[in-house]
Amino acid sequence: MNAKPVYPPATSVPTKAATAKGATAKGAVRPIATNRKAFFNLDVEYTLEAGLSLVGTEVKSLRGGHCLLQGAHVRVIDEQAFLFGLTIREYAWAHQFNHQAGRPRRLLLHAKEIEQLAHDLRSKGTTAVLAKVYWSGSRVKAEIAVGVGRKEHDKRDAIKDRETKRDLARVKR
Numbered sequence: 001m002n003a004k005p006v007y008p009p010a011t012s013v014p015t016k017a018a019t020a021k022g023a024t025a026k027g028a029v030r031p032i033a034t035n036r037k038a039f040f041n042l043d044v045e046y047t048l049e050a051g052l053s054l055v056g057t058e059v060k061s062l063r064g065g066h067c068l069l070q071g072a073h074v075r076v077i078d079e080q081a082f083l084f085g086l087t088i089r090e091y092a093w094a095h096q097f098n099h100q101a102g103r104p105r106r107l108l109l110h111a112k113e114i115e116q117l118a119h120d121l122r123s124k125g126t127t128a129v130l131a132k133v134y135w136s137g138s139r140v141k142a143e144i145a146v147g148v149g150r151k152e153h154d155k156r157d158a159i160k161d162r163e164t165k166r167d168l169a170r171v172k173r
Contacts, residue, residue: 030135032062035069038131040155042147047131048117050081051108052140057091057098062133062140072130074107074144076118081107083142086130107142120146 038044054062061067066089075082083105090098109117120126125148132143150158 028135028137032065032133032135032140033067033069034132035072035130037070038129038145040158041150042127042129042145043150044145044147045120045126046146048109048113048144048146050113050142050144052083052133052142053106053108054088054140057094058088059140060094061088061091067133069130069133074117074121074128074130076114076121079111079114079118081109081114081117083107083130086133107144117144117146125149 068087068089071085072083073085075084085102086105087102090101117128121128126146127149128144128146130142131145134141134143
């Protein structure tokens with residue numbers, strides 16, 4: 001008369017204990033910092049996703065969210081893409097093994113993407129800025145926005161369009 005215990009079916013949904021303490025599902029995207037002005041100051045033609053070549057103390061500092069994107073831009077030098085102007089604050093517990101806060105960082109892109117980016121940056125007025133830094137699983141990724149800078153009157157038009165869309169949305173509710 002001993003009945004076998006009935007176990008619930010196995011699922012791929014993580015339990016509450018598995019997701020505690022900041023652990024996330026593989027491939028989950030978590031933002032570290034965003035540059036909201038990038039899409040306001042540029043007419044963005046396209047965006048690229050690139051990996052960042054970092055040292056250990058930079059990764060630990062990014063886990064704390066210590067990152068400034070203002071003024072970060074991309075240059076192609078000797079068929080390699082580099083990110084200049086990204087400031088990752090020094091890690092407090094590293095002491096003499098710390099990184100330099102404003103050093104140039106190599107972007108991990110495919111050769112065809114680097115060629116396309118170099119070709120676009122050579123054309124007049126085109127620039128590439130850092131739009132977002134985020135975690136993709138356990139790796140740090142960067143979203144690069146490539147486009148042409150807006151003039152002051154273009155920015156005013158963008159503000160006006162945004163406000164009219166907001167007013168229309170209010171009226172619809």
